[in-house]
Amino acid sequence: MGLFDVHAHLTDKRFAEDEALVLDRASAAGLTTIVSNGLNPRDNAAVLALAARAPLVKPALGLYPVDAVLPEMLAMGLPYPRDEAAPPPSAEEAVGWLEDHVGQAFAIGEVGLDRHWVPEPLWAAQEAVFRRLVRLAMQADKALILHSRKAEARTLEILVEEGARRVVWHCFSGKLKLGQAIAAQGHWLSLPANISRAGSFSRLAMAVPQDRLLLETDCPYLGPRPGERNEPANVAETAAHLQAAWGLDAPSLQDRLERNFQAVFGVSP
Numbered sequence: 001m002g003l004f005d006v007h008a009h010l011t012d013k014r015f016a017e018d019e020a021l022v023l024d025r026a027s028a029a030g031l032t033t034i035v036s037n038g039l040n041p042r043d044n045a046a047v048l049a050l051a052a053r054a055p056l057v058k059p060a061l062g063l064y065p066v067d068a069v070l071p072e073m074l075a076m077g078l079p080y081p082r083d084e085a086a087p088p089p090s091a092e093e094a095v096g097w098l099e100d101h102v103g104q105a106f107a108i109g110e111v112g113l114d115r116h117w118v119p120e121p122l123w124a125a126q127e128a129v130f131r132r133l134v135r136l137a138m139q140a141d142k143a144l145i146l147h148s149r150k151a152e153a154r155t156l157e158i159l160v161e162e163g164a165r166r167v168v169w170h171c172f173s174g175k176l177k178l179g180q181a182i183a184a185q186g187h188w189l190s191l192p193a194n195i196s197r198a199g200s201f202s203r204l205a206m207a208v209p210q211d212r213l214l215l216e217t218d219c220p221y222l223g224p225r226p227g228e229r230n231e232p233a234n235v236a237e238t239a240a241h242l243q244a245a246w247g248l249d250a251p252s253l254q255d256r257l258e259r260n261f262q263a264v265f266g267v268s269p
């Protein structure tokens with residue numbers, strides 16, 4: 001038995017210097033699986049290369065919802081949300097890449113809708129890409145790992161219309177009632193390592209059934225301590241928090257979470 005991280009970004013350049021140490025610390029903290037999520041074709045290729053050299057890492061391949069409309073955003077004069085070196089591929093190219101590589105994916109992620117960075121004139125285009133990726137995941141029998149920011153209700157609407165069931169909502173930050181509706185739909189929600197200082201995640205952990213919850217970090221972002229780089233080993237802190245909140249011992253908590261992982265991804269962590 002062990003712990004896992006369903007949403008990491010180990011290909012981020014902030015891990016370039018000490019990747020092996022980060023993975024060693026994850027193993028030492030009891031992690032048996034880290035799902036590293038891709039953002040665009042270039043990052044997806046890096047995720048596949050990482051998974052090939054690190055047995056702990058499973059590759060999720062995706063198209064970040066901002067990247068899904070990034071050429072259009074740049075044409076509107078909006079800045080890059082990240083410092084990317086090359087001009088971004090079109091959604092057509094990025095989806096084509098995923099269609100070609102879906103067989104190598106452990107899951108499809110991260111994908112979804114973002115209305116925080118993406119302006120309203122591009123929402124329809126963003127949704128069209130998202131629907132294609134939901135269908136691709138369902139056809140290939142892969143779980144979806146979702147990013148939804150300021151668009152949670154619309155994201156759920158689309159997933160219900162498409163009939164998607166194996167869905168993990170990463171870092172859900174919508175209203176508690178909507179989180180409960182997502183759980184009632186049979187989807188899963190993953191809790192980040194900053195749970196101890198983000199009351200909304202503690203409340204979510206108590207408001208939805210325990211069989212709907214998973215662990216994540218979103219590292220290098222969302223660390224448990226402000227300003228510090230996050231890493232997969234920190235899921236141990238979320239596990240300790242849940243153990244106390246749910247009144248479980250460590251083996252019972254790990255057993256619960258492992259069964260949740262198995263239910264959504266179809267394999268043990």
Ligand SMILES: [Zn+2]
Pocket residue numbers: 007009037110147170218
């Ligand atoms: Zn992410």
